[in-house]
Amino acid sequence: MTPMNLSWLDDFLALAASGNFSRAADERHMTQPAFSRRIRALEEWVGTELFDRSRQPTQLTEAGEWFRGTAEDLLARVARVPAEARAVAESSAATLRFAATHALSFTFLPGWLRTLESRHAMGSVRLVSDVLQRCEAMLLHGEVQFVLSHAHPQAPGALQAQGYPSLRVGDDRLVPVSAPDASGHARHSLVADAVGRPVTLLSYSPEAGMDRLLHEVLGPALARLPTQSVFATQLSSVLRTMALDGRGIAWLPQSLIAEDVAAGRLVEAGPREWCIPMEVRLHRDRAPLGKAGEDFWTAVCAAA
Template identity: 45%
Template sequence: MELVWLEDLSALAEYGSFVRAAEARHITQPAFSRRVRSLENWMGVELFIRTPHGATLTEAGRQILPGAQEAARHLYRLRNEAQEVAGVSARSLKFAATHSLSFTFFPRWLRSSEAGAPIEAVQLHSDSMAVCEQMLIHGQVQFLLCHRHPDVPPLLAPDQFISKKVAEDVLVPLASASSHFDTSPAALPYLAYTHESGLGRIVAHRLRGKEDYLHLQPLFSSHLAAVLMSMALESKGVAWLPKSLTEQELHEGRLVRALDESWDIPLEVHLTRPKANLGQSAEAFWARAGMDPPSVT
């Protein structure tokens, strides 16, 4: 049994595709498939039903998935506890944060969260929402920092994870100030988020049922808000972008509103953690975080 096999099980259950899960795990698809098969051989049962359209959990797979995820988290907690006792990671904190929050928001927020108690070391892993969720599920990080919307519940099990609001943000439909395309709702070139993006889930929820009115045809897609912002600055279309990421571009007038404020999407920035004890330094940080949530709106 190898720890990576448990992580692979969770990733394939999440993505439902060997190709996409392998990409998220940063290995080749054949190597990923061999590792999943090795886990099934060790278990003595098939955990996935394989079809040309993807992979779904068998009844046995569904039964063991929560326990496998908890086992992976427990092993990482054991490592963290051992390192903390040995003084290797005395005040080290491990975060996963979505790209849109990593660039500008995270450094400012972390400074304000220290609250007179300096953190000796921080590890920040920046990736898509889907990968960040997997890192938290597997116990590879202690905290997940991401955007949330009240009407779009997270994929994390509420009986295993808790979160608190630490800031507010807003998604604004923006385009380049030099854009020459018709900005009427029936003629907007659209820069979209992919399915790996947490912001993509939120925008898709907001626009559901509005497609006929807006006539949005995605011309380009990415899970990175920064990439969509770059495309918008190049006059390639309209993107719903976090104000926390685009403050400078808005201030300089390089990005402007493409639709009125009724199309804005209010967001919350949440810090999420497992319910299990995280160790002394992480628990102390959690207790301080979220006091007087700042607003970036």
């Protein structure tokens, strides 16, 4: 029997998704006859037909439906092999591999690590700071051991949805703020302008975790307001700069703007019901972390 080629699994999933040999062949960058031969070779290796070719579009047989889950599991497992191999190689190393969202990298994480270091001997830390989606992807692919991010029960992320272990290690609030006017009141307010002008918003772009949180928690309330987004970015720090410049209202983590609010450079732009309480959560890989990682997790659990 011809050995199974892992790339056949990608061929299979492409055809299962489209139901069209020509379209799937184009997606896999090969001719249709070559693609068809690879699908037939996979079926010969499995020992049964995976597609019902008598129907248009082509549909999976009962065996094909079963094999789709198997193919996805195999590819996911193969994708993790390099990261798991590195984890084994690093099992005795002292380096802790973190990913954290930008805002927490600048605000929460340094002091939190300093507190832990006072109770637990730690080795070196390697930190990647990025948007939530990419932080989550790094842990899903085994590139880091831990992810530190904001969380809210109404807006679960990919790690929560897949049951990755996590601990609540802090609290924060997402607060709508604006630069003050001459009288010290918010220059931009969540109360719609009396003459019908829309509320001016500084927004998060869709890849930012804060954007998902805002829409899940405050989406209906915001939909009832006349609003105009004049600027969007994935970074809370950039929105802070725009808010300080008086360009509109931005929802920012309290941990990021505490000094600005205390100094009167920013003021809350709406009543408390427009604020969102958040948790700061540490997620860990489900795979063994090595001695340094497991010792660190134990210390975090004790502190929490």
